[in-house]
Amino acid sequence: MIENQRKLYSIEQKISETQKELDIAQKRYDSRKSLYKERIRAIYMSGDAGYIEVLLGSKNFIDFISRLDNIKKLMAFDIRFLNEMKNTKNLIAKKEEVLKEEKNNLQYVTAQVEERKKRIQVAMVSRSGVLRNLERQQKNMRKILKI
Numbered sequence: 001m002i003e004n005q006r007k008l009y010s011i012e013q014k015i016s017e018t019q020k021e022l023d024i025a026q027k028r029y030d031s032r033k034s035l036y037k038e039r040i041r042a043i044y045m046s047g048d049a050g051y052i053e054v055l056l057g058s059k060n061f062i063d064f065i066s067r068l069d070n071i072k073k074l075m076a077f078d079i080r081f082l083n084e085m086k087n088t089k090n091l092i093a094k095k096e097e098v099l100k101e102e103k104n105n106l107q108y109v110t111a112q113v114e115e116r117k118k119r120i121q122v123a124m125v126s127r128s129g130v131l132r133n134l135e136r137q138q139k140n141m142r143k144i145l146k147i
Contacts, residue, residue, distance in 0.1 A: 005113075008109055008113065011102060011106045018102060022096060025091050029089060035081075039081075051071055
């Protein structure tokens with residue numbers, strides 16, 4: 001019985017920890033998604049010509065190279081940002097799956113504990129019946145021996 005209680009406690013702890021990790025990952029994803037939406041909106045507002053206009057607005061060749069380098073850095077940042085969002089989304093999916101498995105495991109162990117409790121109760125009732133029967137037999141034997 002104590003072993004099952006330890007098992008239940010352990011599973012509940014794992015569920016709690018996984019839920020915290022999932023909440024943190026979800027908050028991170030939501031904040032990044034919000035930033036990404038703002039970034040997409042800014043790109044849309046500037047249009048496709050935005051990068052070209054930046055490059056064509058160069059004052060000289062060095063300025064052009066500098067602007068091109070900045071655009072490359074910005075694109076690399078966008079790619080890293082999207083990869084991080086993708087990884088966070090994958091982490092969320094994995095944590096949700098783990099959480100689901102842990103909850104199923106908790107239900108299974110809880111059902112086992114309940115089944116065991118029922119068997120113990122049935123055994124206790126049966127034992128009580130047997131004890132009452134033995135006590136009756138003992139009384140009968142005493143009566144017979146006294147006669």
